[in-house]
């Protein structure tokens with residue numbers, strides 16, 4: 001099939017940026033979206049033109065590196081799918097596609113579709129861990145953990161840290177991202193000990209990194225390629241209250 | 247030269263404990279005077295950087311992605327082994343040790359493998375303490391599954407995302423140290439040279455991938471934990487950015503490359519669909535727990551829908567050929583068996599390069615819900631890529647390049663032949679011999695990072711003066727100039743072939759001539775083609791853009807330049823090794839029924855290659871392998 005692409009091009013954070021139009025003349029439905037872009041880039045490179053920069057690595061939907069807004073939707077809007085796992089059979093011959101980067105104050109643009117997500121790192125560094133040392137810990141089976149709690153923790157832990165939640169939120173809030181880590185650790189006995197300190201520190205770090213507040217739009221859940229549930233935000237709020245009262 | 251692995255002697259059961267006791271320590275007050283560079287933040291590098299930072303060293307850690315959490319360890323699906331024996335099914339440290347030695351086709355060092363088996367149990371405990379949500383049973387205890395090459399259930403898992411959860415555990419420990427100020431992280435940095443002064447590793451040269459700046463970093467020791475090199479085949483299950491570059495730059499500075507021909511072709515990947523494909527996707531080996539591999543018995547049936555082929559016309563070839571291990575035969579064996587069926591014209595799907603992996607009987611036995619619980623995310627991924635529902639029709643799979651058992655040579659302390667240069671995880675050659683068993687790479691990465699390097703690096707640091715040589719030394723300047731000169735050269739060729747075009751060409755040669763089956767003839771062909779492609783590269787390459795920006799074409803070109811030198815050494819190693827063992831299968835050396843035939847008389851050694859320049863004969867150094875605790879035997883899974 002043949003497609004017309006409108007792609008955001010921006011040379012660094014200080015450039016203004018603009019949409020430019022490209023043809024994808026020979027797209028196979030079995031290709032992934034990024035393989036389609038690879039072909040466009042190959043054609044550009046052959047002509048000696050600057051290729052479209054975009055972040056990607058695993059191309060398996062797990063590293064969280066790929067990050068594009070396609071036709072206004074983070075990762076293209078297919079349920080539980082990262083852009084690297086989006087396939088061209090979802091599109092039709094003659095389609096026009098708009099491709100843009102994550103847009104948020106906390107994510108300065110590096111080039112074209114690639115952004116700087118250091119803010120997310122700061123949130124984890126503030127407290128997204130249990131403070132155990134290497135060695136000197138108890139046997140893995142010393143503390144039985146109910147299957148329900150283990151499954152709940154795993155549901156939260158599936159977050160790949162791509163930032164689609166931030167990109168899709170009208171406030172550019174990183175609440176879903178933060179809450180997933182808070183909830184995972186709060187429900188496990190190993191993480192409970194530091195739960196109060198953790199929730200305070202992580203929410204504070206989110207503020208400092210220019211992420212906005214959560215006002216319950218829940219666009220994040222719809223955009224999340226791992227289906228992280230907004231119930232974790234409710235959990236974070238409960239943990240936050242508990243910490244405040246203490 | 248005969249290399250010495252410096253393995254402890256005496257009873258193997260106590261070898262690691264004795265070695266730890268005998269290794270020198272660094273006084274706690276002195277630790278903060280030492281700076282350690284850690285390139286790579288995957289399981290091996292992430293665990294190492296976090297543990298060393300916690301001990302009080304100053305650590306600087308580097309990765310090419312935008313976050314340490316995105317190292318390709320994240321993609322591991324199936325699980326991690328440990329000799330806990332929780333299921334009470336007969337496991338022990340000795341059994342894990344034995345299975346790993348045998349699985350590696352008797353081409354690994356006994357002492358290293360013993361240590362791995364011994365610390366495997368600590369890893370699980372460590373991860374649980376970090377909050378890694380391993381699968382548990384209804385009583386709340388850790389659950390296990392089985393993996394290829396073992397008859398006990400010793401694999402711990404977190405749904406189909408075990409690597410992700412373990413890496414996020416290591417990443418959280420690393421983040422804690424960043425906060426504590428002991429670790430400094432440098433993301434979007436690519437190491438492009440190792441700085442060696444008077445034969446000792448003293449630092450690295452990196453390119454800042456956002457600004458193009460060439461940066462120098464000094465350290466009292468350098469750790470490489472930079473992953474594997476199977477992207478030399480172009481299409482593989484590795485991430486797009488995985489490369490041999492860091493390891494190869496070290497090789498060019500004198501580090502030996504050991505057993506590069508030991509590459510693993512994983513049996514269960516989604517078959518290739520077209521020419522424009524950029525990578526292959528693994529379907530976890532855990533799927534073989536419940537899935538059954540088959541092809542039609544009759545060539546005429548291959549085009550039919552699988553459901554129309556009656557039971558008696560299906561050839562469950564693994565169950566037929568290897569009755570005691572069946573679908574859980576080790577990877578090298580399962581891959582070759584799949585290739586055999588397809589070579590016999592009984593493959594299925596496009597191009598007839600595929601075999602079925604069927605869940606019908608498992609669904610009948612335990613129900614679709616249980617299968618969904620066990621493998622849901624894998625079935626989902628399969629459907630996204632192929633648009634087929636594997637609950638209703640069998641998956642189609644085919645082998646693909648997956649893992650590199652070979653890597654930089656290291657001694658028992660994980661130190662290379664270049665003093666001060668340590669190598670961990672998939673980047674070294676140490677424990678998997680000629681074939682790696684499933685769920686043992688995660689184990690190795692974390693063992694090296696959490697429980698080996700924190701002890702062994704002290705033995706080295708105790709012998710050096712902290713900060714003796716820093717980045718104002720002339721070698722750093724020279725290294726930066728060399729790196730810059732190569733970048734300028736890549737940008738100035740201005741030919742007509744893009745890096746990915748040339749990489750595809752190299753990949754095709756490697757897959758066809760140096761892939762699942764190798765012969766003298768195919769290897770000689772490869773050795774003729776690789777230098778031709780390399781010449782083409784240096785004469786006809788086209789890299790658009792400049793150095794002073796985020797330039798992915800430039801990154802790819804640099805990585806390919808290294809693959810093109812490395813590939814030749816890989817093929818040479820394969821040609822020199824006149825035997826079949828593990829992932830290295832020479833068609834000249836097989837039994838009547840097509841099984842690998844080892845030659846212990848002549849090849850029971852590690853082949854460590856010293857690079858002498860592109861197109862120049864590399865020098866072979868040998869480390870003889872001694873087996874004192876297991877008997878060298880023909881590896882049988884029948």
Ligand SMILES: Cc1cc2nc3c(=O)[nH]c(=O)nc-3n(C[C@H](O)[C@H](O)[C@H](O)COP(=O)(O)OP(=O)(O)OC[C@H]3O[C@@H](n4cnc5c(N)ncnc54)[C@H](O)[C@@H]3O)c2cc1C
Pocket residue numbers: 285286287288289290291308309310311314316317318319320321322323324325326408409435436437438471472473474483484485489491492528530648649670671672673684685686687688689691
């Ligand atoms: C799809 C898949 C599934 C797998 N499943 C399993 C499994 O179920 N069980 C199992 O045991 N094993 C599995 N493996 C194997 C296992 O995941 C890897 O061998 C292991 O995770 C490698 O870890 P590592 O730390 O050595 O390297 P990696 O995780 O690859 O990390 C490499 C690090 O080095 C950095 N780096 C590399 N080059 C440079 C450079 N030049 N400059 C700067 N930084 C650099 C990267 O940024 C990264 O941080 C799987 C592998 C794949 C590909």
Ligand code: FES
Pocket residue numbers: 055056057058059060061062063064065066082083084085
């Ligand atoms: S490239 Fe890794 S998630 Fe898309």
